[in-house]
Amino acid sequence: MPAFSRFTQLAESLPATVPFVGPETQERARGAEFAARLGANESGFGPAPSVIAAIAAAAELSWRYCDPENHDLRMALSAHLGLPPEAIVVGEGIDGLLGLVVRLIVERDTPVVTSLGAYPTFNFHVVGHGGRLVTAPYLDDREDLNALIDLAERETAPLVYVSNPDNPTGSCAHADSIVALARALPATTMLVLDEAYCEMAPQDSVPAIGDLAGMPNVIRFRTFSKVYGLAGLRVGYAFGDPDTMSRFHRVRNHFGVTRIGQVAALAALADQDWLTSVIGRVARARDRLSDIARANGLVPLVSAANFVAMDCGDDQRARAILSGLVGHGVFIRMPGVAPLNRLIRVSTGPDAELDVFSDRLSEVVATIDS
Amino acid sequence: MPAFSRFTQLAESLPATVPFVGPETQERARGAEFAARLGANESGFGPAPSVIAAIAAAAELSWRYCDPENHDLRMALSAHLGLPPEAIVVGEGIDGLLGLVVRLIVERDTPVVTSLGAYPTFNFHVVGHGGRLVTAPYLDDREDLNALIDLAERETAPLVYVSNPDNPTGSCAHADSIVALARALPATTMLVLDEAYCEMAPQDSVPAIGDLAGMPNVIRFRTFSKVYGLAGLRVGYAFGDPDTMSRFHRVRNHFGVTRIGQVAALAALADQDWLTSVIGRVARARDRLSDIARANGLVPLVSAANFVAMDCGDDQRARAILSGLVGHGVFIRMPGVAPLNRLIRVSTGPDAELDVFSDRLSEVVATIDS
Numbered sequence: 001m002p003a004f005s006r007f008t009q010l011a012e013s014l015p016a017t018v019p020f021v022g023p024e025t026q027e028r029a030r031g032a033e034f035a036a037r038l039g040a041n042e043s044g045f046g047p048a049p050s051v052i053a054a055i056a057a058a059a060e061l062s063w064r065y066c067d068p069e070n071h072d073l074r075m076a077l078s079a080h081l082g083l084p085p086e087a088i089v090v091g092e093g094i095d096g097l098l099g100l101v102v103r104l105i106v107e108r109d110t111p112v113v114t115s116l117g118a119y120p121t122f123n124f125h126v127v128g129h130g131g132r133l134v135t136a137p138y139l140d141d142r143e144d145l146n147a148l149i150d151l152a153e154r155e156t157a158p159l160v161y162v163s164n165p166d167n168p169t170g171s172c173a174h175a176d177s178i179v180a181l182a183r184a185l186p187a188t189t190m191l192v193l194d195e196a197y198c199e200m201a202p203q204d205s206v207p208a209i210g211d212l213a214g215m216p217n218v219i220r221f222r223t224f225s226k227v228y229g230l231a232g233l234r235v236g237y238a239f240g241d242p243d244t245m246s247r248f249h250r251v252r253n254h255f256g257v258t259r260i261g262q263v264a265a266l267a268a269l270a271d272q273d274w275l276t277s278v279i280g281r282v283a284r285a286r287d288r289l290s291d292i293a294r295a296n297g298l299v300p301l302v303s304a305a306n307f308v309a310m311d312c313g314d315d316q317r318a319r320a321i322l323s324g325l326v327g328h329g330v331f332i333r334m335p336g337v338a339p340l341n342r343l344i345r346v347s348t349g350p351d352a353e354l355d356v357f358s359d360r361l362s363e364v365v366a367t368i369d370s
Numbered sequence: 371m372p373a374f375s376r377f378t379q380l381a382e383s384l385p386a387t388v389p390f391v392g393p394e395t396q397e398r399a400r401g402a403e404f405a406a407r408l409g410a411n412e413s414g415f416g417p418a419p420s421v422i423a424a425i426a427a428a429a430e431l432s433w434r435y436c437d438p439e440n441h442d443l444r445m446a447l448s449a450h451l452g453l454p455p456e457a458i459v460v461g462e463g464i465d466g467l468l469g470l471v472v473r474l475i476v477e478r479d480t481p482v483v484t485s486l487g488a489y490p491t492f493n494f495h496v497v498g499h500g501g502r503l504v505t506a507p508y509l510d511d512r513e514d515l516n517a518l519i520d521l522a523e524r525e526t527a528p529l530v531y532v533s534n535p536d537n538p539t540g541s542c543a544h545a546d547s548i549v550a551l552a553r554a555l556p557a558t559t560m561l562v563l564d565e566a567y568c569e570m571a572p573q574d575s576v577p578a579i580g581d582l583a584g585m586p587n588v589i590r591f592r593t594f595s596k597v598y599g600l601a602g603l604r605v606g607y608a609f610g611d612p613d614t615m616s617r618f619h620r621v622r623n624h625f626g627v628t629r630i631g632q633v634a635a636l637a638a639l640a641d642q643d644w645l646t647s648v649i650g651r652v653a654r655a656r657d658r659l660s661d662i663a664r665a666n667g668l669v670p671l672v673s674a675a676n677f678v679a680m681d682c683g684d685d686q687r688a689r690a691i692l693s694g695l696v697g698h699g700v701f702i703r704m705p706g707v708a709p710l711n712r713l714i715r716v717s718t719g720p721d722a723e724l725d726v727f728s729d730r731l732s733e734v735v736a737t738i739d740s
Contacts, residue, residue: 003613004586006528006558011474014620022625024437043433055630056426062634063413063599067394092462095623104381128621158376188376216374229433232629243373250384251498253465255392258628259602260425264432 010108010130019120023331035329036353036360041167041197041307043229044349045281047264048274051230054267058260066262068254073262076269077237081209086242089249090265092256094196094221094236097248099125101219101238102159104247105190106131111155115143117168117340119194122161131159138340141301141309142171145181152189160185163194165201168335168345170303172205179211182218190244193220196236197305199227199275200282205304216241224261226306227278228268233261282306285348292358296365298344307347315341317368324364330357380478380500389490393701405699406723406730411537411567411677413599414719415651417634418644421600424637428630436632438624443632446639447607451579456612459619460635462626464566464591464606467618469495471589471608472529474617475560476501481525485513487538487710489564492531501529508710511671511679512541515551522559530555533564535571538705538715540673542575549581552588560614563590566606567675569597569645570652575674586611594631596676597648598638603631652676655718662728666735668714677717685711687738694734700727 023040027033037044046052070090078085091097098121106112108130114122116135126133134155136147143166152160162181165172173181182191198206212218219240225231235257239245268274289308290300298321299311312318315338322334322344334344346357393410397403407414416422440460448455461467468491476482478500484492486505496503504525506517513536522530532551535542543551552561568576582588589610595601605627609615638644659678660670668691669681682688685708692704692714704714716727 001557001584001586004557004560004611006560007474007617008477010477011617011620016616016620018438018619018624020438020624022435022438024441025439028441037434040435042435046430046433052429052432055429055432059422059425060416062422062425062602063416064407065392065410065412065595065601068388068390068392069395071394071398092623092626095625099623104377107378107380187371187374190374190376214371216371225435231435232432234626234628241374246386247377247381249388250381250386253462253469254388254390255465256462256604258604258631260630261628 014128019124026326026331032329034331036349036356037331038347038349038353038357039331039333040231041226041305041347042231043226043278043306044347044353045229045278047229048268048271050271050274051264051267055260055264058263062259064259065255066257066259070257070262073266076266080269081239083209083213083239084242087213087245088237088239089245089252090235090237090257091248091252092236093225093234094194094223095121096234096256097221097236097238098122098192100248100252101190101192102126102129102131103251105159110159111157112159112161113148113151113155113157114161115148117335117337118143118161119163119167122192138169141169142166142173145173145177149181149184152185157189159190159192161192161194163196164205165197165304167197167305168340168343169309170301170305170307172201172304175205175207175211178207182212182215185217187217189217191218193218195220196223196226198222200279200306201304214241216244219244224265224268227275227282228265229278230264230268233258233264235261235265282348285354288354289346289348292354292361296361301343307345309343309345312342312344318342318344320368321361321364324367325360328360328364330360384498389494396696396701402699404701406719406726407701408717408719408723408727409701409703410601411596411675411717412601413596413648413676414717414723415599415648417599418638418641420641420644421634421637425630425634428633432629434629435625436627436629440627440632443636446636450639451609453579453583453609454612457583457615458607458609459615459622460605460607460627461618461622462606463595463604464564464593465491466604466626467591467606467608468492468562470618470622471560471562472496472499472501473621475529480529481527482529482531483518483521483525483527484531485518487705487707488513488531489533489537508539511539512536512543515543515547519551519554522555527559529560529562531562531564533566534575535567535674537567537675538710538713539679540671540675540677542571542674545575545577545581548577552582552585555587557587559587561588563588565590566593566596568592570649570676571674584611586614589614594635594638597645597652599648600634600638603628603634605631605635652718655724658724659716659718662724662731666731671713677715679713679715682712682714688712688714690738691731691734694737695730698730698734700730
């Protein structure tokens with residue numbers, strides 16, 4: 001029989017590419033597990049023991065759908081952030097929430113502004129909804145905020161994406177610059193401020209809640225996937241003006257967050273001692289990764305996140321190092337476009353994994369240079 | 371500041387309604403938990419002990435993103451169904467997968483055919499993507515398959531929804547009727563066949579895999595939320611022609627299924643003894659619910675699913691009984707539109723919960739009749 005012919009024109013036009021290939025796919029291709037899993041900015045320090053216990057205790061009630069209002073978690077986040085619960089929407093990770101905000105704002109040919117080489121999953125959503133990506137290149141390995149403002153104005157774009165700290169470079173802007181960006185954007189441009197890594201950043205890089213709270217065209221996105229160590233459970237949240245946030249409820253999958261995810265996130269938020277401890281371990285691992293980079297002739301970029309981007313000099317060398325590491329059991333990633341593609345990106349993790357990275361990097365660099 | 375003005379026209383047009391209010395919302399309003407939770411067709415028999423153990427064991431690796439290919443689960447489903455893995459897509463419950471198929475096919479004013487009073491979440495997705503619902507009334511508390519075919523032809527609709535067994539009535543069609551439906555529909559109409567409850571139905575109501583496998587315009591949807599007792603973990607799957615199924619990958623949230631959900635579903639699929647035991651318990655609970663209905667002057671409908679719809683005579687009486695039960699700590703639901711709104715729908719569950727239902731129903735009916 002002939003293929004089904006009634007997919008939308010947009011659906012038919014979409015490429016079959018995916019934002020990321022998972023490490024498991026590479027493991028299946030290699031026929032062996034990675035010895036170090038440092039490519040997805042996960043937290044190898046794991047979730048708190050209190051969270052692991054909460055997950056185990058919640059297992060037997062997995063037969064229940066989640067509370068579609070995510071009430072308890074939203075109330076806890078409300079207290080944590082000092083915002084009314086109506087300002088907060090919980091969703092299936094930042095990825096899921098980005099998909100929703102794109103769906104609410106983007107249709108065929110809508111211009112959307114981001115940095116060239118920034119988060120691919122955001123771009124996947126934009127393309128998936130027919131939007132047109134308009135990009136500003138990175139400037140000195142930072143997002144060029146002024147260029148993003150200019151592009152948003154020139155294109156009359158209703159949506160602009162900024163991450164702070166930035167992924168994949170690890171750089172961060174000062175809080176004042178982010179507030180200035182938000183104020184400089186037209187009221188008709190929504191700022192998607194992705195703060196997935198903000199807990200691990202210098203606190204003067206994170207705008208105070210009140211500094212952006214009154215703006216209907218700003219939504220901030222945070223997650224339990226990074227510092228809280230719950231990437232596999234898909235719980236993120238977004239907050240902003242209550243009227244703006246109310247739109248998510250019209251399109252979100254109301255029962256989409258898992259019940260165990262809600263329980264785990266609530267427990268994670270309550271265990272701020274673990275948070276503090278992980279932040280310290282991330283900082284130490286960043287220092288060690290930077291030392292390892294330097295010892296192997298790479299230049300580590302200063303990072304405000306749970307990974308370190310390492311400058312390999314040029315894209316060919318970066319690709320060779322990445323390929324060598326992956327071939328030797330170390331999962332890392334690298335940005336795909338210039339000028340970022342001279343970098344490899346290595347996530348923080350426990351010392352045992354950094355030991356593996358250090359050893360294999362030395363071998364790979366020696367091989368390449370021989 | 372004024373509200374953000376650049377949401378799409380479609381987003382602005384959407385109602386703020388939600389498909390379902392969760393029992394937790396009602397519990398917060400009542401100030402007390404329900405004594406019996408029989409409203410969402412969850413499996414109060416729970417997941418298998420082997421699955422609970424698998425979830426607990428997987429908790430500490432929650433820091434890892436899931437395998438975005440859902441490889442292990444798809445391979446297990448492939449063996450289970452006798453289909454190539456390319457024919458199967460795993461997603462965030464049937465709800466999530468329905469959202470994707472709607473997104474792939476529906477745009478502004480696309481006609482979509484379903485039964486009047488069938489699954490509200492499907493309708494939520496259709497409306498959310500700008501589609502136009504075209505409905506056939508139920509006929510003798512069954513989906514009127516011939517009317518659905520006629521509507522699909524008359525409207526040149528690219529999408530038609532059928533559930534077998536049906537929710538909310540519990541009725542089922544014979545497998546031959548479903549196959550005949552699929553063959554009668556134009557090749558330009560996609561049949562969404564929702565089989566969420568099929569494991570608990572008479573097996574002659576479930577078309578053999580091969581009977582529909584060759585058709586690019588048929589997608590079957592199944593879930594771990596019902597008989598497997600994992601509603602809270604959001605794992606469903608869809609299968610059909612590989613070319614058709616490949617379209618999901620262009621729009622799905624690749625990392626959207628939780629890692630624990632993958633582990634749990636894999637364990638659940640492996641524990642077919644538990645499946646058999648739950649199927650038996652569901653059947654016995656259906657019988658008991660039917661007896662309780664009759665003992666209280668209600669007429670139970672024959673059910674192929676894990677719930678029993680009970681005919682209260684008219685909508686006013688059904689609403690009064692539902693309201694009385696909810697007020698007395700029993701969570702159940704009822705369909706919202708005629709002629710189904712003379713029914714209440716009660717999920718199967720352990721005897722202790724059915725005891726509560728039985729007691730409270732007698733009290734409520736006595737109060738209404740006094």
